[in-house]
Amino acid sequence: MSDIHDELEQEFFDLQARLGDQDLMADQVAYTAAAKRYSELEAIVECIHGLRQAHEDAETATEMLTDAAGDDRDMLRDEIDSASATIETLDARLRELLLPKDPNDDKNVIVEIRGAEGGEEANLFARDLFDMYNGFASREGWKFELMGGHVSDMGGYSDVTFMLSGSAVWSKMKHEGGVHRVQRVPVTESQGRVHTSSATVAVLPEAEEIDVAIDDNDLQVDVYRSSGPGGQSVNTTDSAVRITHKPTGIVVSMQDEKSQLQNKARAMQVLRARLLQAEQDRQQAEASAARKGQMGGGGRSEKVRTYNFKENRLTDHRVGLTLYKLDRVLGGELDEVIDALVQHERAEQLTSLGPTEDGA
Numbered sequence: 001m002s003d004i005h006d007e008l009e010q011e012f013f014d015l016q017a018r019l020g021d022q023d024l025m026a027d028q029v030a031y032t033a034a035a036k037r038y039s040e041l042e043a044i045v046e047c048i049h050g051l052r053q054a055h056e057d058a059e060t061a062t063e064m065l066t067d068a069a070g071d072d073r074d075m076l077r078d079e080i081d082s083a084s085a086t087i088e089t090l091d092a093r094l095r096e097l098l099l100p101k102d103p104n105d106d107k108n109v110i111v112e113i114r115g116a117e118g119g120e121e122a123n124l125f126a127r128d129l130f131d132m133y134n135g136f137a138s139r140e141g142w143k144f145e146l147m148g149g150h151v152s153d154m155g156g157y158s159d160v161t162f163m164l165s166g167s168a169v170w171s172k173m174k175h176e177g178g179v180h181r182v183q184r185v186p187v188t189e190s191q192g193r194v195h196t197s198s199a200t201v202a203v204l205p206e207a208e209e210i211d212v213a214i215d216d217n218d219l220q221v222d223v224y225r226s227s228g229p230g231g232q233s234v235n236t237t238d239s240a241v242r243i244t245h246k247p248t249g250i251v252v253s254m255q256d257e258k259s260q261l262q263n264k265a266r267a268m269q270v271l272r273a274r275l276l277q278a279e280q281d282r283q284q285a286e287a288s289a290a291r292k293g294q295m296g297g298g299g300r301s302e303k304v305r306t307y308n309f310k311e312n313r314l315t316d317h318r319v320g321l322t323l324y325k326l327d328r329v330l331g332g333e334l335d336e337v338i339d340a341l342v343q344h345e346r347a348e349q350l351t352s353l354g355p356t357e358d359g360a
Helices: 003-018 022-026 029-063 070-097 119-140 169-176 261-289 326-330 333-355
Strands: 108-116 142-153 157-165 176-183 195-205 219-224 238-246 250-254 303-308 313-316 321-323
Touching: 003 029, 003 250, 022 157, 029 070, 070 333, 108 119, 108 169, 108 261, 108 321, 119 142, 119 169, 119 176, 119 195, 119 219, 119 326, 142 250, 142 261, 142 313, 157 169, 176 326, 238 261, 250 261, 303 326, 313 333, 321 333
Parallel strands: 176 303
Antiparallel strands: 108 157, 108 195, 142 157, 176 195, 219 238, 238 250, 303 313, 313 321
8 A cells, every 4th residue: 555545544633632632623724624534534544444454455365375176276366356346346435535625525516608699599598507506506505695696688687697505516517618509490580590699607616705805995886776688677776886996907797786785795795716726727827838718719619518409419529429319408407418518527637637546
């Protein structure tokens, strides 16, 4: 077994002893972090112990095989085969457990959808995506909270922002970011021709104030009256808020809440999430080749997924997955697509770890 396994075992036993310490228990934040790490290590150490025992069983049976004969020899060969199978299974399990943890795994997400290329049809498609994620959230038992948006003239969304809260929200939603392309006959098309339009999706980890420090002097806060489709005023007071983060140029607007204070709080939530994502992207770019931002330019060529209504077909271009049940996916049955993306990410991570050291 490798030195890293010995170190993990020692960390586990040290934490086991610390969890009964009164000083640690008095610090709720520190205790919660220690208990979480202990739970992670418990599964890892159990796997390590199983691997160690399987290796010992295989070695013992191999040594005894030299002097064995007849039925005893067959029995020992079965034991070796069984131990080898156990080693293979536990080694694969341990490799998964040792994969780097995503720092956002415990965070809720803020999702932003915008109509991109295609005019009003793009806005209507943005509404379809909004409804799809709402349906998926309901199936997952997540809390779905609308934060703000601008309804277009025909009932679509030029942009809409919402928050998802619940178990495994980030791990299941993080791959949804990118350009989503739709191919269908728009309601505005009188000749029955299929058009191609797109909407962009950004998935941001919710950021607490402790995650992102924002200097009030870096903010420009403007207030104005809320407006509805077509630009008509829907409020007689200046309750809408637009916040500009001057160092980065990020602009966030909110108008759906009744008060200026509520809209400002919502806008700050989204701003913190965008700043956290920008910083994490910067750090990843330093450690590896810089990747394009989730939103891209909204162009059709940057697509991550295509929704073809005529063929009732959905294709995710990143994993080569094609499903002929677009109507059900848009109704919220995203499970198969999400699972394929999660498995693809896991396979890439395992590949990057390189070959195992004889299961050790």
